[in-house]
Amino acid sequence: MAAFPSGFLWGCATSAYQIEGSPLADGAGPSIWHRFAHTPGLMRDAETGDIACDHYRRFKDDVALMKRLGMQAYRFSVSWSRILPDGTGRVNQAGVDFYSRLVDELRANGIEPFVTLYHWDMPAALDDKGGWLNRDSAEWFAEYASVLFRALDGRVTKWATLNEPWVVTDGGYLFGALAPGHRNLFETPIASRNLMRAHGAAVRAYRETGRHEIGLVVNIEPKYPASESPEDLAATRRATAYMNEQYLDPAMLGRCPPELRDVFGEAWTDWSDDDLAAVRQPIDFLGINYYTRAVTRDDPAAWPVRTATVRQDGAFYTETGWEVYPQGLVDTLVWIKQRYGDIPLYITENGVALADAPVENGRLHDPQRIEYLRQHLLALHQAIAAGVDVRGYMVWSLLDNLEWSLGFSKRFGIVHVDRQTQERTLKDSAEYYSRIIASHGRAL
C-alpha cells in the first residue's frame, strides 16, 4: 500500500456531551441536551450524559491513551454552556480553564487539538429565547466563538464552527429525535438558515483575530437511485439536495439547492441576498463525516422529502442500521471536489457500531471493525490517488460513548468503556489503527 500524503493527520473524534459527564460542574449551565436527556421518555434506557465516559475528570488519562495509540490529532467539541452558562454575557472562567488544560495536555503529548465549536449542545438559556429559531442566534454564536478564539487560538490551530447542521435540524426540529425535540416543518428551514448564518458570523469573527484555520463539518450520505425511473431519479435529486447540498451550497456556492422548495413546500422561504452573502464566507477546509450511503427510491408517503432507502441484499448492516459501503466514500470525495472545488478536506468522522464481543483477559476482539476501517482507509487512499486533497482522518470514536437518544447501546469506540467501572480497554481495532498511524498507512 502506498503511503498517505506527507503531513497527513491521523486522529480520532469525540464530542462534549457524549463523553464528558459533569454537565453542571464548575459553574457550567445546562445545555439543551442536559434538558432533553432529563426529560422522561426521550432517551433509551433513560440514559443521560450525567456521567458518560467521565472524561471531564479523566481527560489526562484519555490523552495518555491517545498518546499510547500514536494519535496525531484529536477532534473534540467545546460545551458552549461551560463557557457561557447563560449562552451570552458572563464568561465562566472555570469552563474556559478546563478546555485550556485539555489543549495544553494534548499539545504536551504531541497531539494537535481540532476544536468543534458546536456539536449540538446549545445552552438551554438560549433555547428559552428561541434557540436556532431566533435570528439573534448568529450573534450569540459569534460571541461564544470569539471567547474561545481569544482564549485558545494559537494553541488551537484548526477550528470547525458546526458539526452536521443537517442532523441538528432534521433531528432537532423536523423529526424530534434529538434536542430540542421539535417536530415542525416550518421551523426546520428557519433553524437551517440561522445555523448557517451563525457559521458565517463565527468565520467572520475569526478573520478579525484568528491566525490559523477554520472550517465546517458536514455529514454526507451519497444517494444512488434505486432505478432509472423518472420518479426514483427525482427522489434521488431531492434526497441529495436535502441532506448533502442544503448546507454546502450556501456555504460554498452562495445559493440554495432549488429542490428544497419542493421538499419544504409552503414552509420554504428564499434566503435574502444579504443572508446568502453572510453565509458564504471563505473557509480553509471542509470536514466530511462519512458512514454510509443510501440507495434511494421515490416514496410519496415519506413526508416531507418523499424518499425511502432501499435495503441492499447481501450488504452488511451495522448496529445503527447503516449499510457498509466504502465505495461511497470515494464517490463522496470525488463529488465534493467536482461540485465545490479543490478545498482541503478532512475525514472528521468515520466509524462503525457493532455488537461487540465482551472484554476477555483485557482484550476485545472486533475483527469487523478492523475490516470496516481497513476498507474505508483503502477507499480514502483511492480518492487521494484520484486527486482529492484529503489532509487527515479522524476515526469515530476514541471511546464507546453516549449515542445521543440511543443511550450507550451503540458502541463506536476503538476503546471499550466499562459502564460500571469506567475502565478503558483497547479493542483490537485500536491496536490495528495504531499500526496504521505508525506505518503512515502502509500497514493497511
Ligand SMILES: OC[C@@H]1[C@@H](O)[C@H](O)[C@@H](O)c2[nH]c(CCc3ccccc3)c[n+]21
Ligand atoms: O452516530 C455516530 C456519530 C455520532 O455519535 C456523532 O455525534 C455525530 O457527529 C454523527 N453523525 C453521524 C452521521 C449522521 C448520519 C449518518 C447516516 C445517515 C444520516 C445521518 C454519525 N455520527
